[in-house]
Amino acid sequence: MTLAAAEPDVLVVGAGFAGLCMAIKLKEAGQDNFVVLEKADRVGGTWRENTYPGCGCDVMSLMYSFSFAPNRKWTRMYARQPEILDYIERVVRDYDLSPHIRFGAEVISYDFDETTDRWRVETRAGSVFHPRIVVAGPGPLHKPSVPAFSGREPFRGTAFHSAEWDYSVDLTGKRVAVVGTGASAVQFVPEVAKTAARVDVFQRTPHWILPKLDRPITAGEKAAFKAVPGLQKAYRHAIYWSHESLIAGFLHPRLMTVLESAARGLLRRQVHDPELRAALTPGYTIGCKRILVSSNFYPALQRENVDLVTSGISEITERGIRTEDGQVHEADVLVYGTGFAVGDRFENEHLVGRRGLTIQRAWRDGMEAYLGVAVTGFPNFFLMMGPNSGGGNQSIVFVIEAQAHYITRCLALMTKRGATRIEVRAGAQREFNRVIHRKLEGTVWNSGGCDSWYLDETGRNRAAWPGSSASYWRRLRTPDDRHFELSSLAERENDTEYRGPGVLTSGDLTVGVEVFLNGHLEPLDGLYHWYGRVAGDGVDAAKQRSRTPLFLTIGDGPEVPAALAERDPWGHYRIAGAGTPPFPLAAVEVEVPVSGAELASAE
Structure with a gap:
């Protein structure tokens, strides 16, 4: 391994949207000595991992791309997984990122060396890197979550998570049990129901669902995007502001009545059986959980070969699933559509910062960061999509771009000051979190009457940004150097x-x-x-x-x-x-x- 590879100035972890955006922004800033580590053998992140039938995005495709790299090849208003993955791979080619990416490089440890102001990063394959800066962009949707149901092991059939879809199993004529009715399930259940003999869908809590206004992008629109400068950008802006306008309801739940009326209207139009409609009607304010977008999930549940099961799961048996009402639902295949572990992404990671501080100790009372990108005690370490930087109404790609811009500005600030270390001040992080958690108290995520992945086990909201994405973007335009401790190794050596x-x-x-x-x-x-x-x-x-x-x-x-x-x-x-x-x-x-x-x- 060359010195440049072993000691890059910047090490980016993850080659999904976040990591690749960071790599592009580094190149634009004139920084070429960086490496991107990817645990798999292909880029794509979430869109590489999730390939289940019907997999697609619930954000309009014209918004779900980098603003600096518009995709003129989208075929639908809501893109499917193969198209999104193809777009990501095309971005890698267009920006010549391949020389910087190391595949099969799963990081197993991060240790900060105070004597050099560098990190020691080791991969499972045994490679060791010593970067000055680490940017971690593993993404929130990459670790499947499966509830610890009793009796999972004795099940004689095939079982897998939707993010690890087993295409060697032909579901034609099979009895399929689907656990979960979240964002993935509403996409794959309609597809599975087309060929399976029987599909039992186990629902713990119903979700609010809005109609998916999907349609093909016409040939005329594609031609216009190509011929008229700025037209596709205007489409993107219109989509952005239509999503952005919803934030008032998330911050003030009483304003969610319009969205809830739309969701109730879809349910009323598509589900005529009052008993089934009642079972599918949530008892919490819309937006408290992730709002789903689908126009074919409700019809799929009413097929003759599909049954919605609302009794809680008691255990997994050899033959299927026993529910709390004592009934056994026999199954040949069990599919977990139970989402991802999105709480503490570093809960089981070896991440050790200044003076031996572990991330587990730093976050013993819950995840906490400054602007979702920096954590006190971990110098020269930046997060992408860290605590309290997301939202429920906007494209995650927009937020990723804002964070990548902010991090490059922090690096520029280090260069300007001649610093070898940058670390957010404890007081700045503490005050930031005090303010945002106070603002979150009355939002729909906190007060909407549901349990969701937005809230941790203490009931604290560690996920959402309590404002518009535009306000988050403004906060990340320029780092406030008063909130950071910048120093050089030479200065500190003289002080000790x-x-x-x-x-x-x-x-x-x-x-x-x-x-x-x-x-x-x-x-x-x-x-x-x-x-x-x-x-x-x-x-x-x-x-x-x-x-x-x-x-x-x-x-x-x-x-x-x-x-x-x-x-x-x-x-x-x-x-x-x-x-x-x-x-x-x-x-x-x-x-x-x-x-x-x-x-x-x-x-």
Whole structure:
């Protein structure tokens, strides 16, 4: 591996919309020393993973593309998965991104090295990279979520998640059990129902569904897009603002009556059986959960070979699914349309920032970031589609573009300041989250009367941005340097009097540690006061010996009294002492004051 590959300036993780947008913006900014790591053997992210029958986008295709790379080959108002994947691959070719992409490179660990201000990033294949900057764009829809139903293992049939569709299984003439009625299920159930002998659809909670105004894009429209400059852009703007106008209802739920009327109207027109219609009518405000878009799901549920099951699932049996009413629904194939793990995307990741801070410890009270892109304690690390940067009414691609722009501006700010490290200030992140969570309190996501993936297990909304996408875009135009700590490695090295190994002793306890120390001569008492932090296995044991004197020794230096104070946010202890420092005075160039008599003699 070449040095440029092992030590890129920027490492981008993920080759979906987010990662590829970041790569393009880096190239536009004149940054060419970057690498994109992709765990699979193909780009595409969500649109590579999801290939189930009927898979498509519920955002109009003219909006679901990069603003700087319009797609003039869309065939429908709502694009299907193959078209979207084809568009993504064409963008890679048009922007010559292939030389930067490393396939089969699943990241298994991130560790920040404070001595170099670089990250150590390792892949499952054993490759190691040392980038200055990491941009993580894994996307929220890449880890299938399957509920832990009792008895899943004994099921004798074939079972798979919709994002891992098993095309080796021919569903023709089969009894199919579909668990879930979310965004994926409303697309594949109508397709499965066309050939399966029997389809049982297990619904836990009904969703509000709006009609999908899908149609082919006409040859005349395509010709006009090509011939008339700005026409396709005008279409895009019209779609954007039609979506943007809905944000008032999300922020003020009482205004959602218009959307809810449209959803009730579709249900009334397509479902004539009052009992089935009642089962499909949600008991929460529209927008509380993700609003679905479909014009063929309700008709599919009324086919003779399809049955909607609303009794809760008790267990998976060898023959199918037993519901809470005691009935067993026999099945040959079980398809989980149960969505994705979109809560804490780094819950099981090895991500260690400054002073040994793990992402699990940083987010022990829930995911939290600044503007959805930066997390205090993790310098030179940026997220795409991080906490509280999404919404329920707009194309995710629009948000991705805004974030990629913001990150490149942060990198430009580092270059301007000659910084090797950029980190959001803890106070800025804390105040940002205080404000947005206060604004979220009255929104439909928080107060609409449902449980959804917008809310974590504590009921806190870690997903949504409490405003319009335009307001988020404005916030990300220019970084506020007051909210970031920018520094260079050389500056910090000069600020640290001593960093390196040491030994703590307390009675018969001896602990090898790493210490980071500073100090100063205090004129009031004439003593040298030293202080800093200490890290290492066994420090907890030393701290617990509060009644036994504690000493610190560095190299061949003196054994000096020390005191351990409170643990810092990164899990390390603060250490301090007064008098003779544990490191040589010469190393810190301390000027020892002379007496008045000595001064007179010298004169």
